[in-house]
Amino acid sequence: MAQAMKIAIVDDEQDMRQSISQWLALSGYDTETFSSAEEALKVLGPDYPGIVISDIKMPGMDGMQFLKKLMGSDSALPVIMITGHGDVPMAVEAMRVGAFDFLEKPFNPDRMSELAKRATGARRLTLDNRVLRRELSDGGQIMKKLIGQSPVMERLREDILDLGQADGHVLIDGETGTGKTLVAHALHAVGSRAGKKFVLISCAALEEEVLSKRLFGPMLPEDSMLPAIEEARGGTLVLEDIDALSETLQAKLLSVINEQGTPAETRIVAISNLQEAGKTCEDALRPDLFYRLAALRITVPPLRQRGEDILTLFTRLSEQFSEEYGCDAPQVSAQEAAQLLQAPWPGNVRQLINIAERAVLQSRRGSGTIASLLMSDHEEMQPVMTTEGKPLKEYVEAFERMLIDNTMRRHKGSIASVMDELCLPRRTLNEKMAKYGLQRSDYLA
Known part of the structure; x- marks a missing residue:
């Protein structure tokens, strides 16, 4: 899941802090403000989930000193510096030290939003890859x-x-x-x-x-x-x-x-x-x-070529989001499974992640369907239109595999509990698990 990005605004002038914060908040950003570099450094650690916008000229620790401290802590943290008119040489020096970019007063708010968008995108990429490297x-x-x-x-x-x-x-x-x-x-x-x-x-x-x-x-x-x-x-x-x-x-x-x-x-x-x-x-x-x-x-x-992997991924993602939001994962009906398999998925796995999170949130509220989520992403899409026609048998088998997989996960590999919930005899369950490549050892707690 993409991490929510913050923007730390550091300026000794309260009016400037508030105006920048209000503008960026209207653009959909989560902002926090600091009146001094010293105050900001207490919060801005090496893996700060966002970017920094800072004035260069501030009492105490000035913007250049602040920038060097930040770069020493996390050289990949995007820092946008605000300079006064005529301070371009200082801005160039800031870029040399490692600033992401600079804004010269009086600056165009749209230019600031554009820089913020680029900087937060770069930061999200950096943090996502750090998580991957740790794993x-x-x-x-x-x-x-x-x-x-x-x-x-x-x-x-x-x-x-x-x-x-x-x-x-x-x-x-x-x-x-x-x-x-x-x-x-x-x-x-x-x-x-x-x-x-x-x-x-x-x-x-x-x-x-x-x-x-x-x-x-x-x-x-x-x-x-x-x-x-x-x-x-x-x-x-x-x-x-x-x-x-x-x-x-x-x-x-x-x-x-x-x-x-x-x-x-x-x-x-x-x-x-x-x-x-x-x-x-x-x-x-x-x-x-x-x-x-x-x-x-x-x-x-592309995701649309991956068949029943779509259901496997949706299950894993909805389990992760349900744990994060403290609620049960949504139960997928046979019709919804078919809709997931039939969707064109132009956004691929990234879009599936989005759909899974929204499905968990609407399930928590007790309203909405997976079909409505798919159609909100693609208004032209019919409720159960497939991009590639498939035999009914394939849809049935994909749903059956997903149902057994979900039930095994929920009962942490307890065969007796799965047999009871799905009303299947032991031999039939074993045969279906073998058919779909499911192994009990994968579900044990």
Whole structure:
């Protein structure tokens, strides 16, 4: 689940704090205000779930000192600095130290909202990947996150294991929301570089000049970070939104790749997130760079091709959200299971996560249906229209598997309790569990 982003506003002028807070609150952000850098530092730890907007000129600890403290604690924390008219040199210095960007007074509120959107997006990506890295003590852990028994998921796991052992650069593509970044983590975790650095950069989240410096340098002696190419030496550098690279940066990246030779000192995993109709990563990149990156390639399957994995994922997600919200997970009827299987899922797993959370919330209120959630996402969608016609038998079997799976989970593997609830004799239950690849050991508490 995406973590809610906060915005910490630090300014010694109360009117300025309040006006920024009110504007950002109207834009849907959760804000908190601080009258001094010293006060803010008591709250802004290394994994602060948000970004910082700070004035440069403040009594006591000024904005530059504050920025250096924040960068020393968490160099990936986006900090937007507010400068007075004529303080552009100071703003440039702040960018060198590590500021995400700056606003010059009097600033356009829409410009501030735009920066806040980019900065919170970058922060969410950073925090999500830190959580993943903490969970990935070994490759087996992340492979467990690639849930599903559909043929396309079996093939994806096989591809990850094969390419993880290779040493060439990799291109990962696929529709938005399919889990391409998770696949990049898996490639690193199952390969020989697993114990080395894993560095992830979003090419679309940074302005070209900042991105160039972050990727290739030169870094000044005072900078706390190495260029990403150096930082990831011996390990893996993941470049999200590779298609957002300008022609100049594409040329620089190609030059670095050519200089490294084979095997590469730094393995590059490029992720393409192109969403424009009829356009591909090959269209966006210069041919020589594309073919260097796409020597090894993984296409992550869309959710609509994953069959009954949809029900398995929905069950897992709704269980997680029900535990988080302190309520029971919604019970899925046969009709609702069919609707989940039939939905087109343009937002893929990301959309499924959203639907599962909303299903839990409306179940807690005792109202609403899964069909209404699906139709609110896609008004043109008919209640039970399928993107691909399937035999009735497939829908029945998918629902039956989900029902047994859910019941086994709820009773923590107690065969007697499951037999009683589903009114099944022991032999029939055993046969169905074998048919659907369900093992009692997976459910024991």
